[in-house]
Amino acid sequence: xxxxxxxxxxxxxxxxxxRCVYQNLSLENWLLQNWNFARSDCLLVYRNKPxxxxxxxxxxxxxxxxxxxxxxxxxxxxxxxxxxxxxxDLGNVNFxxxxxxxxxxxxxxxxFLADTLNQWADLGLKTNKRHDMSIEEAKxxxxxxxxxxxxxxxxxxxxxxxxxxxxxxxxxGDPYITTSIATASVPSPVTNLASHSRDVILTPGHVIxxxxxxxxxxxxxHFPEPExxxxxxxxxxxxxxxxxxxxxxxxxxxxKTWDWVFGRTPKFTRSFGAGMEVMVDKGVVVEVSDRRLEExxxxxxxxxxxxxxx
Amino acid sequence: MALRxxxxxxxxxxxxxxxxxxxxxxxxxxxxxxVNVSGGVGRVxxxxxxxxxxxxxxxxxxxxxxxxxxxxxxxxxxxxxxAVGDVALPVSGIVKAVNDALSDTPTLVNQSAEDGGWICxxxxxxxxxxxxxxxxxxxxxxLESE
Numbered sequence: 001x002x003x004x005x006x007x008x009x010x011x012x013x014x015x016x017x018x019r020c021v022y023q024n025l026s027l028e029n030w031l032l033q034n035w036n037f038a039r040s041d042c043l044l045v046y047r048n049k050p051x052x053x054x055x056x057x058x059x060x061x062x063x064x065x066x067x068x069x070x071x072x073x074x075x076x077x078x079x080x081x082x083x084x085x086x087x088x089d090l091g092n093v094n095f096x097x098x099x100x101x102x103x104x105x106x107x108x109x110x111x112f113l114a115d116t117l118n119q120w121a122d123l124g125l126k127t128n129k130r131h132d133m134s135i136e137e138a139k140x141x142x143x144x145x146x147x148x149x150x151x152x153x154x155x156x157x158x159x160x161x162x163x164x165x166x167x168x169x170x171x172x173g174d175p176y177i178t179t180s181i182a183t184a185s186v187p188s189p190v191t192n193l194a195s196h197s198r199d200v201i202l203t204p205g206h207v208i209x210x211x212x213x214x215x216x217x218x219x220x221x222h223f224p225e226p227e228x229x230x231x232x233x234x235x236x237x238x239x240x241x242x243x244x245x246x247x248x249x250x251x252x253x254x255x256k257t258w259d260w261v262f263g264r265t266p267k268f269t270r271s272f273g274a275g276m277e278v279m280v281d282k283g284v285v286v287e288v289s290d291r292r293l294e295e296x297x298x299x300x301x302x303x304x305x306x307x308x309x310x
Numbered sequence: 311m312a313l314r315x316x317x318x319x320x321x322x323x324x325x326x327x328x329x330x331x332x333x334x335x336x337x338x339x340x341x342x343x344x345v346n347v348s349g350g351v352g353r354v355x356x357x358x359x360x361x362x363x364x365x366x367x368x369x370x371x372x373x374x375x376x377x378x379x380x381x382x383x384x385x386x387x388x389x390x391x392x393a394v395g396d397v398a399l400p401v402s403g404i405v406k407a408v409n410d411a412l413s414d415t416p417t418l419v420n421q422s423a424e425d426g427g428w429i430c431x432x433x434x435x436x437x438x439x440x441x442x443x444x445x446x447x448x449x450x451x452x453l454e455s456e
Contacts, residue, residue, distance in 0.1 A: 183368050
């Protein structure tokens with residue numbers, strides 16, 4: 001697989017001013033389906049207000065305390081790429097590198113990020129084969145990718161000034177899910193970039209500015225006019241576009257629906273003690289072990305409701 | 311060892327269930343899927359080249375039985391340690407069976423992509439679409455040129 005920057009390709013940077021995770025994920029997926037990969041690469045940058053994002057084939061009930069997330073107004077979203085569960089807030093920056101399939105190379109993207117940030121703020125960032133970026137033994141990024149017939153993206157989180165401890169209870173999933181074929185998260189120690197910088201004040205805004213300038217500087221061809229089906233507000237530098245609203249054709253509701261977030265959950269079983277359990281498929285209860293629970297068959301899984309019946 | 315025996319038994323059963331008088335034919339797509347056809351029924355999966363490129367597979371999203379798809383439509387998604395990728399249907403068809411073994415053992419696709427790691431079986435709705443696919447020799451030549 002080629003790991004060099006495409007010669008003669010032109011880059012674009014898209015800065016999203018949207019702060020809703022459902023809107024940003026919809027924008028990202030829409031770009032994947034509609035971007036002109038033949039001529040240009042793209043770096044999409046976005047930040048979300050507090051939310052939890054699970055991987056494509058994960059179980060939200062196993063990864064997240066769903067009831068607590070709802071109470072606290074923390075959105076739960078499912079992305080189209082794989083990997084584990086991550087927490088986003090405005091102190092975390094998401095970078096999404098769009099390229100055609102032959103140029104898809106997460107390792108190159110992470111090396112680029114590490115070099116750019118190390119040169120600027122002397123952070124001692126290192127990358128590894130699992131596509132992690134770390135300072136000493138603590139991770140500052142999580143990566144995942146999505147590849148379709150016409151193109152691909154590799155996206156990663158970058159912890160700059162994220163509130164690391166505030167959501168630890170929301171990320172405590174349901175321990176009574178006994179069997180599950182969903183993909184699991186691998187917890188790791190994490191750290192913010194800002195805590196490791198001595199001379200430079202690191203904010204998400206500064207990081208975005210440095211990384212995007214550095215990204216554009218890697219390419220040898222630049223054109224003043226972007227080639228998009230919609231015209232977001234354009235920055236003075238023609239390669240950078242700012243998105244304040246979703247294009248009309250972006251299907252925002254899909255990422256927000258119960259069917260996508262919960263209904264795409266692989267089969268699992270949840271135990272209620274004393275040999276009582278329910279089997280859930282596509283987010284709906286399909287089988288129960290006790291007659292007292294029969295009336296929940298065919299309904300969306302809700303642990304609190306079932307607990308109250310017993 | 312047991313895995314090998316199971317997969318051979320699956321293929322033998324598949325062969326018998328379909329027309330025994332016509333030879334099985336493997337067809338390949340440029341996006342590295344295969345369909346193994348006999349009569350109007352085909353078994354679908356990804357090629358060995360595809361599984362090697364994906365790396366260790368951790369999840370295979372199986373389609374619903376009786377779902378109908380057009381040629382080129384996404385019939386399954388596969389998550390590996392590297393990425394989530396699509397499996398496009400090589401020819402139009404209606405899903406008649408899925409390989410449930412992949413739910414517990416998605417790595418079957420890595421171990422035996424073109425045999426025991428099959429993803430679904432379809433009833434073809436337009437056998438003329440097979441003319442657009444490659445046979446093994448053409449696919450191997452295509453891989454050389456990539």
